[in-house]
Amino acid sequence: MLSSIFGFLSADMAIDLGTANTLVYVKGRGIVLNEPSVVAIVEVKGKKKVLAVGEEAKKMLGRTPGNISAIRPLRDGVIADFEVAEEMIKYFIRKVHNRRSFASPLVIICVPSGSTAVERRAIQESAESAGARRVFLIEEPMAAAIGAGLPVTEPTGSMVVDIGGGTTEVAVLSLGGIVSARSVRVGGDKMDEAIIGYIRRNYNLLVGESSAARVKEDIGSACPPEDGDGATMEIKGRDLMNGVPKELVISERQVAESLADPVGAIIETVKVALEHTAPELAADIVDKGIVLTGGGALLGNMDLVLRQATGLPVSLADDPLSCVVMGTGRALEEMKRLKDVLSSMY
Amino acid sequence: MASPEQAETDEQKRATGVGALLKASRLRIGDELRHIANILKIRYVYLEAIEDGRFEDLPGHTYSMGFVRAYAEHLGLDSDEVIRRFKNQVGGDYPEPSLDFPEPIPEMGIPGGAIIFIGILVAAVAYGAWYVNTSKEGIIADLIAPVPKRMAEQPASSGKPKEPAPVVEAKMEPKPEKPVETPTETVTAPTQVPATERAGVTTTVTAIVTTAETPAPPASTPTPEPDAPVETVATPEPAPTPAAPVDVPSAPSVVPMDIIPPAAPAQASTAAPVQSASQLTPAAQISALPATAPKAEKTTAPSGAQNQIVVRAKMNSWIQVRDDTVNVLLVTRLLRAGDSYAVPNRSGLKLSTGNAGALEILVDGIPVPSIGGEGTVRRNVVLDADKLKAGTATGE
Numbered sequence: 001m002l003s004s005i006f007g008f009l010s011a012d013m014a015i016d017l018g019t020a021n022t023l024v025y026v027k028g029r030g031i032v033l034n035e036p037s038v039v040a041i042v043e044v045k046g047k048k049k050v051l052a053v054g055e056e057a058k059k060m061l062g063r064t065p066g067n068i069s070a071i072r073p074l075r076d077g078v079i080a081d082f083e084v085a086e087e088m089i090k091y092f093i094r095k096v097h098n099r100r101s102f103a104s105p106l107v108i109i110c111v112p113s114g115s116t117a118v119e120r121r122a123i124q125e126s127a128e129s130a131g132a133r134r135v136f137l138i139e140e141p142m143a144a145a146i147g148a149g150l151p152v153t154e155p156t157g158s159m160v161v162d163i164g165g166g167t168t169e170v171a172v173l174s175l176g177g178i179v180s181a182r183s184v185r186v187g188g189d190k191m192d193e194a195i196i197g198y199i200r201r202n203y204n205l206l207v208g209e210s211s212a213a214r215v216k217e218d219i220g221s222a223c224p225p226e227d228g229d230g231a232t233m234e235i236k237g238r239d240l241m242n243g244v245p246k247e248l249v250i251s252e253r254q255v256a257e258s259l260a261d262p263v264g265a266i267i268e269t270v271k272v273a274l275e276h277t278a279p280e281l282a283a284d285i286v287d288k289g290i291v292l293t294g295g296g297a298l299l300g301n302m303d304l305v306l307r308q309a310t311g312l313p314v315s316l317a318d319d320p321l322s323c324v325v326m327g328t329g330r331a332l333e334e335m336k337r338l339k340d341v342l343s344s345m346y
Numbered sequence: 347m348a349s350p351e352q353a354e355t356d357e358q359k360r361a362t363g364v365g366a367l368l369k370a371s372r373l374r375i376g377d378e379l380r381h382i383a384n385i386l387k388i389r390y391v392y393l394e395a396i397e398d399g400r401f402e403d404l405p406g407h408t409y410s411m412g413f414v415r416a417y418a419e420h421l422g423l424d425s426d427e428v429i430r431r432f433k434n435q436v437g438g439d440y441p442e443p444s445l446d447f448p449e450p451i452p453e454m455g456i457p458g459g460a461i462i463f464i465g466i467l468v469a470a471v472a473y474g475a476w477y478v479n480t481s482k483e484g485i486i487a488d489l490i491a492p493v494p495k496r497m498a499e500q501p502a503s504s505g506k507p508k509e510p511a512p513v514v515e516a517k518m519e520p521k522p523e524k525p526v527e528t529p530t531e532t533v534t535a536p537t538q539v540p541a542t543e544r545a546g547v548t549t550t551v552t553a554i555v556t557t558a559e560t561p562a563p564p565a566s567t568p569t570p571e572p573d574a575p576v577e578t579v580a581t582p583e584p585a586p587t588p589a590a591p592v593d594v595p596s597a598p599s600v601v602p603m604d605i606i607p608p609a610a611p612a613q614a615s616t617a618a619p620v621q622s623a624s625q626l627t628p629a630a631q632i633s634a635l636p637a638t639a640p641k642a643e644k645t646t647a648p649s650g651a652q653n654q655i656v657v658r659a660k661m662n663s664w665i666q667v668r669d670d671t672v673n674v675l676l677v678t679r680l681l682r683a684g685d686s687y688a689v690p691n692r693s694g695l696k697l698s699t700g701n702a703g704a705l706e707i708l709v710d711g712i713p714v715p716s717i718g719g720e721g722t723v724r725r726n727v728v729l730d731a732d733k734l735k736a737g738t739a740t741g742e
Binding site for chain 2: 149176289291315337338341
């Protein structure tokens with residue numbers, strides 16, 4: 001009764017608190033915010049204050065003077081810097097939840113299925129102290145599957161692979177629950193690191209995270225092109241030998257080579273998950289295949305590699321970047337019906 | 347079910363739709379569907395269904411889109427454009443899958459509404475029962491109230507008639523010839539009430555009986571036959587006086603019975619002269635214990651009678667009077683300001699009080715030295731007229 005009044009007065013929201021991007025879905029309004037999970041903190045007279053959050057802060061990443069630090073409060077899908085994460089959530093809630101609303105919002109946040117109780121609690125508490133009236137958690141693979149439109153409540157197995165910024169979640173779902181799930185802390189970030197490492201090793205050039213991410217997005221590929229070097233791209237950084245800035249042209253083949261490790265880890269995780277799938281569900285999955293969601297799914301040829309590795313049809317979800325938040329949003333919209341997929345740490 | 351036109355448009359759609367486009371592209375390349383199914387790992391029947399536009403045969407919207415996208419990409423088509431067309435073609439045929447989570451089958455056959463209704467019914471019945479029960483108690487209480495009357499009948503059966511209100515008597519009394527005497531009975535008797543509850547009730551009645559009788563005859567016949575007063579009075583008198591003091595403390599219930607006999611003859615004595623009345627007074631004072639009327643205290647002390655000790659409260663004060671000889675508690679009560687307590691004429695009575703200064707002790711109507719200051723707790727004050735007068739009552 002009371003909750004329905006609060007629900008009427010407040011703009012309840014679903015948050016995909018991702019390592020790379022945070023998306024916010026507001027009940028009845030859809031996705032209203034999609035910003036990088038970056039916070040710029042400035043130190044004024046020994047006091048830390050938020051300078052910028054989101055896109056603006058991302059531009060500062062790796063370009064800050066001594067008194068400013070651009071921080072990504074989430075690492076591997078979980079909160080690494082509690083206070084900064086809280087500030088970030090507070091900022092997003094304030095931005096979305098206009099002052100006209102009388103009650104503080106109910107918030108559903110998704111958490112990696114492999115996260116520990118401590119990590120979940122940290123996420124819940126930071127959301128609560130950021131001004132949420134009530135916080136519910138939803139496991140990312142479930143949210144991704146709902147968001148991708150899979151028939152998760154039917155007695156049929158569905159496999160979803162969500163490659164996020166920090167983690168890759170592989171799960172088999174049936175009858176509204178997660179039958180088996182595997183989570184590996186490999187995602188977009190690890191791919192960036194792999195690219196940085198590859199370039200440093202082979203060309204003695206140190207490139208920044210943002211540059212590496214841009215390379216991955218533009219010419220990244222999970223497998224090398226069949227012939228030739230594929231597309232090329234210029235990348236800038238600092239030469240480690242003589243310390244001067246330098247520019248380098250990198251090819252798709254090189255990037256694919258550099259990404260072999262993280263992509264291999266993801267494939268391995270999917271394989272392990274399949275190994276642990278009950279035969280009936282495996283039979284369903286053979287028919288329907290795997291659905292790819294998350295930013296990592298946009299990596300070139302990712303579906304091809306997975307298809308070859310597993311021998312299963314691999315479908316890329318429509319708008320893979322917003323699957324998780326859409327699923328979380330659906331859980332918010334249909335909270336009564338989907339209450340079983342929501343949890344709370346206390 | 348579908349009209350011929352609709353079937354035609356469906357057929358048309360299929361002929362020009364995404365399936366046809368994909369099929370045409372495949373045929374242009376000259377690829378085999380089975381070969382593509384092998385590469386894409388998508389089942390042959392699904393690819394066939396896509397080409398024939400039978401999207402309802404595919405496992406679900408998400409998978410259909412995935413298959414179409416993969417197929418289009420394999421054929422080198424712009425997958426985004428193909429997907430856009432596919433969505434247009436499918437339209438609302440693929441609503442979001444409704445997420446109906448499996449719910450456990452309710453264990454009981456009774457629906458929730460029935461349970462609520464039964465619950466309300468049970469609550470109503472319980473309340474009704476409680477209400478009836480409590481209201482019955484009320485009736486019982488009403489029945490209990492007149493009990494004193496019934497008890498009053500007891501002495502009436504053994505003795506005499508029923509009472510009017512004591513107040514009336516008090517008013518009535520002065521009217522007869524000797525006002526000074528008669529009130530003494532009626533008034534002093536009341537003051538002694540509390541000694542013992544049960545005894546109090548019955549004795550009140552008896553006291554009233556006597557007094558009730560008294561006024562009536564005098565009013566009608568001012569001085570009737572003084573013929574046999576001596577005997578009648580003489581008989582009752584000795585009986586109560588010795589009996590009362592002894593009986594009241596030891597066995598209160600006996601008291602009324604002892605007193606009743608004197609009451610009966612009392613009516614005879616009422617008509618009788620002053621003497622008899624004055625003789626009666628002590629008896630009544632000793633045993634009878636009615637409820638109120640402290641006013642008349644001053645008149646109490648019959649000048650010629652035995653020592654009469656009256657404890658009067660100037661302020662609220664708790665008192666306790668014990669008979670130490672037989673170790674019986676005569677009274678324990680709170681005297682409110684203005685209340686008084688006539689101490690029975692007996693030796694060996696001791697008074698305890700929580701506020702000695704609030705008490706005024708009168709012996710024969712004359713105040714004696716105070717037994718203590720205000721707020722002083724006094725125990726075992728000997729209620730002996732001489733000692734009180736001497737001020738040594740507290741000394742022991």
